[in-house]
Amino acid sequence: xxxITPRTPPDDPVPGATxxxxxxxxxxxxxxxxxxxxxxxxxxxxxxxxxxxVGIVGPSGSGKTSLLMLLAGLERPTSGVLRVAGHxxxxxxxxALARFRRxxxxxxxxxxxxxxxxxxxxxxxxxxxxxxRPDAFAAAELALRAVGLGHRLAHYPGQLSGxxxxxxxxxxxxxxxxxxxxxxxxxxxLDRATGAQVMELLFGLRGEAREGGRTTxxxxxxxxxxxxxxxxxxxIEDGRIVADTGRAPRDGGPAGAPGAAAAVPDAxxxxxxxxxxxxxxx
Ligand SMILES: Nc1ncnc2c1ncn2[C@@H]1O[C@H](COP(=O)(O)OP(=O)(O)OP(=O)(O)O)[C@@H](O)[C@H]1O
Ligand SMILES: [Mg+2]
Numbered sequence: 001x002x003x004i005t006p007r008t009p010p011d012d013p014v015p016g017a018t019x020x021x022x023x024x025x026x027x028x029x030x031x032x033x034x035x036x037x038x039x040x041x042x043x044x045x046x047x048x049x050x051x052x053x054v055g056i057v058g059p060s061g062s063g064k065t066s067l068l069m070l071l072a073g074l075e076r077p078t079s080g081v082l083r084v085a086g087h088x089x090x091x092x093x094x095x096a097l098a099r100f101r102r103x104x105x106x107x108x109x110x111x112x113x114x115x116x117x118x119x120x121x122x123x124x125x126x127x128x129x130x131x132x133r134p135d136a137f138a139a140a141e142l143a144l145r146a147v148g149l150g151h152r153l154a155h156y157p158g159q160l161s162g163x164x165x166x167x168x169x170x171x172x173x174x175x176x177x178x179x180x181x182x183x184x185x186x187x188x189x190l191d192r193a194t195g196a197q198v199m200e201l202l203f204g205l206r207g208e209a210r211e212g213g214r215t216t217x218x219x220x221x222x223x224x225x226x227x228x229x230x231x232x233x234x235x236i237e238d239g240r241i242v243a244d245t246g247r248a249p250r251d252g253g254p255a256g257a258p259g260a261a262a263a264v265p266d267a268x269x270x271x272x273x274x275x276x277x278x279x280x281x282x
Contacts, residue, residue, distance in 0.1 A: 020083075021180060021216045022048035022071065027080035029066055029239075040066045042239040043080070050179070051214035053206060054246070055227035058236035064220045065110055067236065068182050071218065072107050073097035085179060102131055106173035108183035110220075112165045114157040114172075120144060120164075121153040124172045131176060143171035146201055148194065162189040170198060174205050177215065181205070184220045199226055 029041040041063050048054055056064050069075035070082060073089045074097075082089045085104050092100065101107070114123050125140035133139060144153060147167035157165050166189045173181060186202065187195035206215045219226060227233050232246035 020047045021050040021052075021085055022046060022218075023081060023083040024071075025081040027067075027070065027082055028078045029063075029070060029075065030078045040239055041070070041077075044236075044239075044241055046234065046241065046244075048216060048218065050216055051206070052232060052246075053203070053217040053219070053230040055230035055233045056218060056220045056236060057222070057227050057233060058242075062236045063239045064236055065184055068107075068184055068218070068220060071180075072105055072182055073100055102127070104179050106176065106178040106181045108166075108169045108173045108181075108186045110184035110188070112157070112169040114165055114168055116157050119154050119156055120149060120160065120168045123157070123168055124175055127172065128176060133176070139175055140171070143175040144168065147171050147198065163191065163194060166190060167194070167198065170201070174201070177205065180216050180218070182218050185222065186219060187221065187223050187226055195223065195226075199229060203229060 024044055024046040027041055027044040027046075028039070030037060030039050032038075044067065056067070058064055066075065070077055070089070071084055073084075073092065077090055084100075087096075087100055087104075089097065089100070115126075118126065121137065121140055121144065124143055125136040128136035128139060141150075141153060144150060144167075147170055149164060149167055149171070152160060152164060152168075155164075157168070160168065166186070170183070170186055173183065181202070183202070187198055190198060202217060202219070206217050217230070219230060221227050232244070234241055234246070235243040
């Protein structure tokens with residue numbers, strides 16, 4: 001396993017500290033459950049450069065969503081280094097983590113987590129309003145139109161199909177054009193055509209110039225086309241990274257450099273063209 005996923009010893013300085021958006025080292029997550037202790041993540045090392053698109057693949061129950069929850073500051077690590085956009089998430093209190101999420105992170109949850117008593121438009125606009133955007137509702141409407149939901153603005157989540165709810169969640173995550181977008185199966189409930197449209201929007205968002213750099217994408221997916229479209233694919237099995245087509249944290253070379261790469265069997269091979277969609281801008 002170590003042969004394909006080189007490890008950095010825990011006492012080394014964090015490599016690439018200046019340009020890494022995500023710095024994870026020796027990350028573990030252990031929870032106590034009624035049925036006994038569960039070691040969900042067992043020592044992850046992952047460095048992600050600003051602007052990179054990373055596809056996270058792996059079997060059900062391997063720990064993908066748990067990693068996303070840690071990166072979003074919604075779950076506390078048991079041990080290890082967890083730095084995102086220069087913030088040491090393990091050392092921050094709940095208020096600081098909430099501000100971090102508001103200003104830095106867009107999240108598309110596997111189960112959407114829309115507010116059932118708010119319309120689609122309100123679900124997207126209200127977080128923007130909290131962040132102080134005077135044009136929150138206009139920007140939210142644009143984002144919903146961009147995911148093909150211009151005709152469902154006044155609908156409540158309970159009146160929307162699964163795929164439509166997923167697109168509302170996506171619009172909500174992307175509308176503020178966050179430096180980091182974390183998405184858990186963002187095309188999981190979509191038909192092929194809509195999935196392709198959402199994929200264009202995701203990568204279009206990434207392609208847009210943004211103050212402070214390009215949006216970094218971390219996409220958990222079983223969708224091979226989506227994983228293949230990413231710059232890099234990381235495979236998690238049983239709480240460990242077992243393959244990473246990108247650079248190892250310590251080699252500093254370009255993504256996919258010979259010697260640092262390991263094939264990710266079900267993630268596809270090629271990289272797609274970088275779509276450019278300006279539709280998110282409010
Ligand atoms: N609060 C918890 N208590 C106990 N076990 C948990 C808890 N949360 C997650 N787990 C376990 O941790 C493992 C990883 O869960 P996780 O949701 O991260 O998997 P996943 O890779 O996202 O799977 P899927 O592809 O099915 O979404 C699973 O075995 C799950 O049962
Ligand atoms: Mg999951």
